[in-house]
Amino acid sequence: MSKELAVDVKNLTYTYPGDFTALRDINLKVEKGEFLGIIGQNGAGKSTLVKGITGLIKPTKGEIMVLGDNTKEVGIAEMSVKVGMVLQNPDNQLFAQTVEDEVAFGPENLELPEEEIESRVQKALEYVGLEDIRDVFPPSLSKGDRAKVIIASVLAMEPEIIIFDEPTTGQDFRGCHQIVNVARELNEAGHTIIMITHHMALVAEYCSRVLVLCQGEVLMDGPTGEVFGKPEELAKTHIVPPQITVMGNNLWSELGLDGALLKVEKAKEVIRNKVKVET
Template identity: 40%
Template sequence: MNLIEVKNLHFSYPDSDELLKGINLTFDCSSTAIIGQNGAGKTTFVKLLKGLLKPVSGDILICGANTKQISVAKLAAYIGLVFQNPGDQIFKSSVYDEVIFGPLNIGIPAGEADENTKRALEQVGLESKVRDNPYDLSFSERKLVSIASILAMDTRIVLLDEPTMAQDYPGKRLIKALIRKLEREGKLVISILHDMDFVAETFKRTIVFQDGKVRIDSDTKSVFSQTDALRAADLEPPHVTQLSHQLGYDEAYLTAEQFVADRLRERQKLKTGRS
């Protein structure tokens, strides 16, 4: 089942050139990264999915509902968006109040909303911060508060705009685990990212936007195998992929673990052949 269908989507802001030009995409439950240079149309596309903007022409169906015919408030029950800057999202004076606002606002009963809030804060490691003012936290912690706010709403679709911004290694590992957990639960996670290493390690599908169009759309390994197409979009493969190519290997490795495992198997075969 497709959770999102995008049909011949065109969009432009008033008195500006066309920004999105005939986008056709469908999304099931496969975790998906959207990559591309600034100005490629990624953030505008995600805002259209959320219903914050309306198509100039074409249609977007979210769980069967056309975004032209449903309010943003009603759409919030299906799809949640974590903004790039948590300052654009956070407005309550305590972490708990911030996270519980979303579930209550979409009609989840108070008891269930409380349980969702506590569980979401545990998932992002902020259960000890429930009474803190979000603006007394670090930027990376505020980003996690924003993520918890959407997790607590329990939507079928989660949109993440640069989720790894300002996150250290443990923070990135936590977010990666959350994305995989959501995918196992049958939910769709779509994320805008500039961190190619995180994309390679985390997402099954990757879409490349360039000049308002979809230039590449495939499984992540296939996308990062297309070196010339990536270069044309001013993108670089993950560091491990670049390193393996520099060492003379053709395969597009997505993680260092995969690369090391193959080298160990190769070494073992050589040892076996000599014995």
């Protein structure tokens, strides 16, 4: 039996004012609890697709169902408790004077009781490890911490689906993994995660499924190993799988691999078995 759907995009076409069609006849089903990566070149339609899922833009044609609700019929405020989104530039998402106010901004808009707001803020800040700096002016934080404040702000809305739109842009190695680790933990806690990124190594390591968009259309959609196992297809949109996968794909027959190689740990294991080195 198939799982319940978190997102069901049916024949979605979206044309921006000025006649630019960003998405053409997109179909996508995301089951609850999935960790979906969306990749593609700039201008492929990734951000437009997720904006459609949040209800920020309404389909020109087709429809988007989110947890059973049609985005055309439900208001954005109502949607915000079902689906949250961490946008790319943290600086455009910080409006409050303190970290605490920032995280409380959403729950306050929902007109929740004070105790509920406080408990949500506390929980969200603890989740990202910022509970000690709740009185700081958010724009004065480091880029990594600013991103965490945004994540906490989204968590405080307690949405079932969380979208990360290029959350690692401009972050250092540690920052990238910290952010995506939060996404993984949330996924393990039952949230459906959709992540747009240009960081293929992160996709390989964290996403269980990948959607590849190319010029507003779906080029590929499948389990991460399967998608990265077809480099010729990915090359059509100028995407190169992570180095470890490229190595695996090249040594496919020699290594006796079953599916694409996605993680360094796995590569180590395969090679060890092959050369029969005891550790």
